[in-house]
Amino acid sequence: MVTSSVLGFPRMGGNRELKKATEAYWAGKISAEELIQTGKNLRASHWKIQKDAGAGTIASNDFSFYDHVLDHIQLFNAVPNRYRKYNLPALDEFFAMGRGLQRAATESSPAVDVPSLEMVKWFDSNYHYVRPTLQDNQTFSLAADPKPVREFLEAKAQGVNTRPVLVGPVSFLHLGKPDRGASVNPITLLENLLPVYIELLTKLREVGAETVQIDEPILVLDLPPRTKAAFKTAYARIAAAGVSIPKITVATYFGDIVHNIDVLSSLSAVSAVHVDLVRNPEQLDTVTAALAPGQILSAGVVNGRNIWKTDFGEAIAIVQKAVNALGADRVVVATSSSLLHTPHTLASEKNLPAEVADWFSFASEKAREVAVIARAVTEGAASVKAELDANAASMHSRSTSARTNDPAVKERQSKVTAAMYERQSSFTQRIAAQQTHLSLPLFPTTTIGSFPQTKGIRVARQKFGKGDISAAEYESFIEKEIELVVREQEALGLDVLVHGEPERNDMVQYFGERLTGYVFTNFGWVQSYGSRCVRPPIVVGDISRPAPMTVKESKYAASITSKPMKGMLTGPITCLRWSFPRDDVHQSVQAEQLALALRDEVVDLETAGVNVIQVDEPALREGLPLRSGKERDAYLDWAVKSFRLATTGVKDVTQIHSHFCYSEFQDFFHAITALDADVLSIENSKSDAKLLKVFEDEAYPRHIGPGVYDIHSPRVPPQEEIRARIEEMLQFLKPEQLWINPDCGLKTRQWPETRAALDIMVKAAKEFRAKYQA
Numbered sequence: 001m002v003t004s005s006v007l008g009f010p011r012m013g014g015n016r017e018l019k020k021a022t023e024a025y026w027a028g029k030i031s032a033e034e035l036i037q038t039g040k041n042l043r044a045s046h047w048k049i050q051k052d053a054g055a056g057t058i059a060s061n062d063f064s065f066y067d068h069v070l071d072h073i074q075l076f077n078a079v080p081n082r083y084r085k086y087n088l089p090a091l092d093e094f095f096a097m098g099r100g101l102q103r104a105a106t107e108s109s110p111a112v113d114v115p116s117l118e119m120v121k122w123f124d125s126n127y128h129y130v131r132p133t134l135q136d137n138q139t140f141s142l143a144a145d146p147k148p149v150r151e152f153l154e155a156k157a158q159g160v161n162t163r164p165v166l167v168g169p170v171s172f173l174h175l176g177k178p179d180r181g182a183s184v185n186p187i188t189l190l191e192n193l194l195p196v197y198i199e200l201l202t203k204l205r206e207v208g209a210e211t212v213q214i215d216e217p218i219l220v221l222d223l224p225p226r227t228k229a230a231f232k233t234a235y236a237r238i239a240a241a242g243v244s245i246p247k248i249t250v251a252t253y254f255g256d257i258v259h260n261i262d263v264l265s266s267l268s269a270v271s272a273v274h275v276d277l278v279r280n281p282e283q284l285d286t287v288t289a290a291l292a293p294g295q296i297l298s299a300g301v302v303n304g305r306n307i308w309k310t311d312f313g314e315a316i317a318i319v320q321k322a323v324n325a326l327g328a329d330r331v332v333v334a335t336s337s338s339l340l341h342t343p344h345t346l347a348s349e350k351n352l353p354a355e356v357a358d359w360f361s362f363a364s365e366k367a368r369e370v371a372v373i374a375r376a377v378t379e380g381a382a383s384v385k386a387e388l389d390a391n392a393a394s395m396h397s398r399s400t401s402a403r404t405n406d407p408a409v410k411e412r413q414s415k416v417t418a419a420m421y422e423r424q425s426s427f428t429q430r431i432a433a434q435q436t437h438l439s440l441p442l443f444p445t446t447t448i449g450s451f452p453q454t455k456g457i458r459v460a461r462q463k464f465g466k467g468d469i470s471a472a473e474y475e476s477f478i479e480k481e482i483e484l485v486v487r488e489q490e491a492l493g494l495d496v497l498v499h500g501e502p503e504r505n506d507m508v509q510y511f512g513e514r515l516t517g518y519v520f521t522n523f524g525w526v527q528s529y530g531s532r533c534v535r536p537p538i539v540v541g542d543i544s545r546p547a548p549m550t551v552k553e554s555k556y557a558a559s560i561t562s563k564p565m566k567g568m569l570t571g572p573i574t575c576l577r578w579s580f581p582r583d584d585v586h587q588s589v590q591a592e593q594l595a596l597a598l599r600d601e602v603v604d605l606e607t608a609g610v611n612v613i614q615v616d617e618p619a620l621r622e623g624l625p626l627r628s629g630k631e632r633d634a635y636l637d638w639a640v641k642s643f644r645l646a647t648t649g650v651k652d653v654t655q656i657h658s659h660f661c662y663s664e665f666q667d668f669f670h671a672i673t674a675l676d677a678d679v680l681s682i683e684n685s686k687s688d689a690k691l692l693k694v695f696e697d698e699a700y701p702r703h704i705g706p707g708v709y710d711i712h713s714p715r716v717p718p719q720e721e722i723r724a725r726i727e728e729m730l731q732f733l734k735p736e737q738l739w740i741n742p743d744c745g746l747k748t749r750q751w752p753e754t755r756a757a758l759d760i761m762v763k764a765a766k767e768f769r770a771k772y773q774a
């Protein structure tokens with residue numbers, strides 16, 4: 001019999017209960033017990049949803065109060081001493097690593113001041129994990145009352161026999177890095193980690209876990225030989241534990257494992273291997289052939305990364321093929337990855353056009369899909385006839401809908417010329433014109449765009465959405481917010497100002513709402529990091545811009561100050577990647593449509609007198625295929641082209657900025673150069689300044705602002721810290737090319753820390769200005 005499984009469920013809850021409780025706890029409004037109870041209720045509800053949907057195997061330990069990799073840092077007692085030394089309650093230590101902690105001394109406790117650990121992209125998704133930082137001679141031990149055991153028992157008490165999910169030992173180490181000052185190669189710590197890992201598996205078996213899902217997603221990456229070899233060591237040791245541990249499913253996702261297929265022989269003792277057959281259906285034959293006798297294939301055919309209904313006909317055909325090769329008892333129908341990346345349920349969406357809603361499937365619906373597919377294969381199509389028929393009708397409705405096709409957009413795309421990808425002059429000429437026009441000092445200061453999205457702003461927007469306040473009232477409210485942000489920046493002494501983005505719910509959703517071809521949800525939230533969520537707009541058809549999207553706000557902001565005002569747009573790749581893109585048209589086509597819409601916006605801003613325009617592309621790297629090779633080159637080619645198409649319609653004097661919230665450019669530096677942006681701002685405060693060396697090595701001529709402080713944490717950086725960062729940057733960058741700015745936008749911050757940190761930043765810039773101008 002073919003069974004079904006879900007690799008993980010979203011954590012936030014249908015109403016973002018987890019986000020609200022976590023933030024209330026941080027604000028001191030609810031107790032730790034109340035937060036813990038909220039987590040418990042959510043887990044119970046999520047297990048029930050999946051059980052009621054008929055999903056066979058359901059995960060536990062997929063829940064986290066912040067991030068599941070961070071959970072494992074605590075689980076293995078790999079907490080750096082700078083956190084451990086405070087002897088905080090486990091929950092507070094956990095959050096201190098996630099978001100930093102700065103607290104004045106009280107009668108009973110000393111002052112705490114510790115920055116967060118680094119947060120990085122989870123493969124090619126918009127989810128971020130907390131990166132384990134490991135010491136030379138790092139030791140591990142199992143935390144008391146291990147979370148996976150606790151949550152397994154919790155589900156068991158509810159009558160759900162779950163499959164605990166763990167981050168695999170090899171992936172955990174590979175995804176980590178040496179702590180600042182340490183030089184350890186994380187993978188060399190495997191021997192230290194394995195006994196703890198086996199102790200955990202043994203405990204899980206003791207409490208009744210029959211199987212465990214061990215995620216080793218790094219198997220889809222290009223791996224150094226040493227990491228590949230680590231799989232052999234790890235899984236031989238795990239196999240040696242025999243019947244004292246549960247059966248194991250090793251899960252991979254977001255790519256194929258064909259290039260690492262030799263590693264499968266190291267996994268011959270595990271009971272099942274999971275692969276992503278949505279992304280890479282072609283790997284089926286190779287993987288099937290490489291399985292050990294009796295080994296089960298978990299076939300990921302329901303997409304964990306988007307919201308489109310699964311085409312049952314296609315999925316059943318793939319599963320049937322696997323069954324033909326392996327037999328029904330050796331095939332499980334599964335989601336391609338955890339459903340963490342999908343919204344909670346479609347059932348809450350009351351405002352979608354009915355035609356379109358019928359094309360979608362969110363997490364709760366996907367849990368049902370795996371069950372239906374498994375039943376169709378086991379008992380035959382007749383057993384689920386109604387569901388198969390309805391699915392076929394949905395597929396037909398979408399493929400024939402008039403909504404997806406706009407001939408005017410296609411017409412415009414056919415008229416794109418080579419000249420439309422080029423600025424009028426070279427950077428050298430442009431920067432001279434820009435300097436004259438802007439007359440900026442050495443080490444110019446700026447910010448990345450957004451200022452605090454206060455409760456007041458969000459509530460005003462909510463009221464406007466509900467019709468409680470009029471458009472005119474909302475607009476004048478936004479103007480007041482813009483004015484406030486402008487005055488704050490003038491008082492701080494910043495050089496290039498921004499309007500603060502108060503009118504934007506989100507940098508991608510906002511643009512989606514102003515473009516044709518998109519639809520929106522009311523509750524379609526997806527976790528991005530910690531308590532932060534996004535509601536990705538959904539691309540269903542051809543995209544165009546009916547009217548200017550940002551000109552009014554930027555023009556107003558520019559009109560109330562004599563300082564240069566920077567216009568603020570989200571680039572085509574980021575608009576695409578942080579939406580749910582359509583899957584019936586190549587992404588390069590959607591990116592070009594977005595680029596043409598943005599090109600018009602850029603030109604309109606210039607015409608309105610805004611001569612500094614930032615086009616954010618933080619998702620450029622995220623879209624980079626995970627493995628090096630031809631696919632990467634093809635992606636970079638169309639990604640760079642769409643950025644250029646969006647930005648090159650302006651005169652020399654208009655300065656184009658772009659922003660990325662990371663600083664690892666080594667593997668695609670040529671593409672960064674090819675963007676031909678005049679100024680780049682990048683994240684840098686949490687990474688090694690040595691990453692900037694590539695700009696020096698490649699003699700990158702344009703301007704760069706590597707972030708001087710982290711904005712994801714409320715912590716205010718001391719001036720010495722910023723000074724030290726700038727000194728480090730000057731080892732690799734010329735003073736003439738260096739801008740001073742934070743790592744990213746300030747929307748998640750509160751005003752007091754924003755003001756304090758920017759004040760320190762501007763002072764530091766002035767210090768360097770004095771030193772270098774002398």
Ligand SMILES: Nc1nc2c(c(=O)[nH]1)N[C@@H](CNc1ccc(C(=O)N[C@@H](CCC(=O)N[C@@H](CCC(=O)N[C@@H](CCC(=O)O)C(=O)O)C(=O)O)C(=O)O)cc1)CN2
Pocket residue numbers: 126453455457458459461462504505506507508509528529531532533534535578618747748
């Ligand atoms: N799409 C996207 N991806 C990104 C980023 C980003 O900015 N956008 N930045 C990077 C880091 N990721 C981030 C993701 C989300 C947020 C973020 O701030 N999200 C906000 C929600 C933003 C939003 O959509 N706000 C809406 C809705 C706000 C809201 O919750 N309103 C309340 C009512 C008002 C209230 O009581 O507060 C409600 O609907 O219930 C608005 O402002 O209009 C949050 O989780 O709090 C920040 C960074 C990488 N990926």
Ligand code: MET
Pocket residue numbers: 448449450507568616618659661744745746747
């Ligand atoms: C995630 S990148 C953010 C860029 C945007 N302009 C902001 O400041 O919020």
Ligand SMILES: [Zn+2]
Pocket residue numbers: 448618659660661743744745
């Ligand atoms: Zn950013």
